[in-house]
Amino acid sequence: MSVCVFKRGCINVLCKVGTPKLGGKVYIRVVANESIPTGVIGGFEAAEDTGKTIELTNCEWHGEKDTNGVAEIRILSCNRA
Secondary structure, eight states, X not given: OXXXXXXXXXXXXXXXXXXOOTTOOOEEEOSOOTTOTTOOTTOEXXXXXXXXXXXXXXXXXXXXXXXXXXXXXXXXXXOOO
16 A cells, blocks of 8 residues: 655645634644534634644744635655654
């Protein structure tokens, strides 16, 4: 079984919640929240939802999102498990 992994650099992703800013924190939703219907589990977000998102500590937003909700994430380093 093979898995594609993006280790370092920049990648464009769909930002479902929040407004990304240059150097801002990147979050991934891990638990649904009915009060945030655009937040989907596994989605990238620019706003923390305590207990329902986790911060990707090796990433930062590289600018604002476009009209389609796409923004660039900069992966700063490789995390080792």
